[in-house]
Amino acid sequence: xxKKLWGGRFQTGxxxxxxxxxxxxxxxxxxxCVDIRGSRAHAKMLRKxxxxxxxxxxxxxxxxxxxAEAIRKGSFTYDPAxxxxxxxxxxxxxxxxxxxxxxLHTARSRNDQVATDLRLWCREAIDGLDSKIKSLQQALLKxxxxxxxxxxxxxxxxxRAQPILLPQHLLAYIEMxxxxxxxxxxxxxxxxxxxxxxxxxxxxxxKIDREFVQKELGFEGLCENSMDAISDRDFxxxxxxxxxxxxxxxxxxxxxxILWASAEWxxxxxxxxxxxxxxxxxxxxxxxxLELTRGKxxxxxxxxxxxxxxxxxxxxTYNRDLQEDKPQVFDAxxxxxxxxxxxxxxxxxxxxxxxxxxxxxxxxxxxxxxxxEYLVEKGLPFRRxxxxxxxxxxxxxxxxxxxxxxxxxxxxxxxxxxxxxIYKSLDSANxxxxxxxxxxxxxxxxxxxxxxxQKRLQK
Ligand code: ARG
Numbered sequence: 001x002x003k004k005l006w007g008g009r010f011q012t013g014x015x016x017x018x019x020x021x022x023x024x025x026x027x028x029x030x031x032x033c034v035d036i037r038g039s040r041a042h043a044k045m046l047r048k049x050x051x052x053x054x055x056x057x058x059x060x061x062x063x064x065x066x067x068a069e070a071i072r073k074g075s076f077t078y079d080p081a082x083x084x085x086x087x088x089x090x091x092x093x094x095x096x097x098x099x100x101x102x103x104l105h106t107a108r109s110r111n112d113q114v115a116t117d118l119r120l121w122c123r124e125a126i127d128g129l130d131s132k133i134k135s136l137q138q139a140l141l142k143x144x145x146x147x148x149x150x151x152x153x154x155x156x157x158x159x160r161a162q163p164i165l166l167p168q169h170l171l172a173y174i175e176m177x178x179x180x181x182x183x184x185x186x187x188x189x190x191x192x193x194x195x196x197x198x199x200x201x202x203x204x205x206x207k208i209d210r211e212f213v214q215k216e217l218g219f220e221g222l223c224e225n226s227m228d229a230i231s232d233r234d235f236x237x238x239x240x241x242x243x244x245x246x247x248x249x250x251x252x253x254x255x256x257x258i259l260w261a262s263a264e265w266x267x268x269x270x271x272x273x274x275x276x277x278x279x280x281x282x283x284x285x286x287x288x289x290l291e292l293t294r295g296k297x298x299x300x301x302x303x304x305x306x307x308x309x310x311x312x313x314x315x316x317t318y319n320r321d322l323q324e325d326k327p328q329v330f331d332a333x334x335x336x337x338x339x340x341x342x343x344x345x346x347x348x349x350x351x352x353x354x355x356x357x358x359x360x361x362x363x364x365x366x367x368x369x370x371x372x373e374y375l376v377e378k379g380l381p382f383r384r385x386x387x388x389x390x391x392x393x394x395x396x397x398x399x400x401x402x403x404x405x406x407x408x409x410x411x412x413x414x415x416x417x418x419x420x421x422i423y424k425s426l427d428s429a430n431x432x433x434x435x436x437x438x439x440x441x442x443x444x445x446x447x448x449x450x451x452x453x454q455k456r457l458q459k
Contacts, residue, residue: 005087023080024323030330031085032071034120036064038113039089039104041216042196045209046106056100063097064089084323086110086117107204108196111230111318115195118326120217122239125333126188132340133181133246137174138457139347144170144450151428152267152357153366154441160364163428164441166352169256171449176249178456183242191235194219198226201317231317233325237307240332244297244304250339251297254290257350261287266356271349289346296335303328361428365393367403370434374425378417388415402426 004014014022043060046052052060067089070076082088087110094101144167154164194217197203197210203226210222223229260267270285278284306328310321368389375385391414396403404426411418424430432442439445 005091019081024084025078025080025082025088028085028326029078031117031121034117035085035089036068037120038116038196039064041213042108043104044216045212048212049207049209051106051206052103056103059097059100060104063093063101066096067092086113107199107206107208109200111200112195112198115230119191119235122191122235123188126184129336130181130184132337133177136340136344137177139344140170140174141453141457143347147352150352150354150357151361151432153360153364160366162369163361163366163431165432165446167446167450168441173249173253174453180242180246180249187238187242190238192220193223195223195229198223198229201227201230227317233311233322236325236329240304240307240329243332243336244300246336247297247300250343251294254293258287258290267353269351274346274349289342293339296339300332300335303332362402365403366428367426367431368393370425370431374422375417380417
């Protein structure tokens, strides 16, 4: 039972079971780099305010550089007896440089240290994730441009509803991902405040300079209340919640592609390298990538709920429960990074089958709404137009034909407002061309949206 850095008042070491139970170094080693960055800034500030001598600062920096090097090379030993990454690095520093290493923890507690580390880590994670989401948007945009004029059914209630252009469907996801990026950017503003200098909970009697550390670490401001600074993890909840929504979007997209790839739809074919086989059915091409994305989404929701639950009963201020925040944050970020990166790589290989899309448009009377709107343009109140269009659908149903195959005379028996030009509203290709409202699923609107995103995603 080794003596701890905090072990001054104890006569025995920790029980091995408690030691194993309470360690976090097995996962918070993820924070090693940001922990060192925070320590460097802190030490520089201690020097500035005269709490550290120049030679101590030099020794600390040298020691931290050698630790960073060992971590990078994989030769650093993570010992569970050190509890967490903060202790491990401080101990390694003292081992390397001796006495000056014992000065680093002046005016600092692991409470403000870990909160700082986690904020630095989240800031980097947000930036990394933003660029991955953007790449996925670009991949979706490329596919949209490649299939600019592919017409397919749009669905409500999973029933064929109205004809749409494929780009509109993909652009919908580009919009969702755009909002996910906005949410992350918004969370970043609140992540980007510095807890360090709040010490254990009350601040310090020493004359430190928090603004200096803030600027050194690129934070936008200070956490302004020492007790709040070290005890809240609302910023983790915000980040993971933005990620949970991102995953919801990726999961919906996955579900769409899974349906499209089924023999029932036949709208897309997965490339060999993105399909998985069955161990018993030789003919299978399984969309595991997409199913896993859907499945992993559930795990990320779990991360969010775990974090929220972790916080709800905590008395002020720091409680060790908070150590349980990191696995969730790390898991959510890692999962989202992998999902966005993998889907972006997968997108260009997705093959769309135009024939299948055309075949899907044959049944389901997708032009019935356009037909009603045709009648509205001829002066019929919409409710009447709706009914008339319904009667014409029934006609077609009886003869097992498409709306466009109905002879003009038959339709005119239902409504004399119908003229030869009706056929312009009875073919999916025509219908998607005449959508006019802002944001509609065809016509000029889709072209405009493609141009808008082309410009936005160039930057
Ligand atoms: N490993 C701890 C955590 O993640 C660091 C802070 C420890 N603070 C303490 N007072 N024991 O929360």
